[in-house]
Amino acid sequence: MGICGKSIDVKLAEDVIATKDCMSMAMLIAIDQHKKKVAMFLNDYCDPNSEYDCDRYWILIHELSKETKKFENYRKKSGLTLLRHRDVHFVFPINE
Known part of the structure; x- marks a missing residue:
């Protein structure tokens, strides 16, 4: 997959x-x-005991x-466990 069928190289990733932008990583x-x-x-990078870190990256923590x-x-x-059990997602695969 990728953008227009192209792979994102390692350096760009x-x-x-x-x-450290959550939504860029979600892409x-x-x-x-x-x-x-x-x-x-x-x-x-993210400290599981830091509410700030976890709240900042909650979408990634949930999706992964x-x-x-x-x-x-x-x-x-x-409450993310409930979302996981109900198969709720916020990041969906991009289909070309």
Whole structure:
């Protein structure tokens, strides 16, 4: 997948992630590229005990729930677990 059938190269994906912008990283998930890098960012950068960090990246934490297990307490406390059980998503694959 990708944009117009093109792949996003690693350098561009890293530049997007370096912005620390939640919605830009969500676009990488939407085009089904570099999900692992986004999950690595969350697991390495975001403190699961910081409500500020978790609230800032809640969409990514929700969409990547299988890849970001260390945020389970936040999911329970914030209600994201309920959304996951009801299969609610906010980032959808971009189909060309």
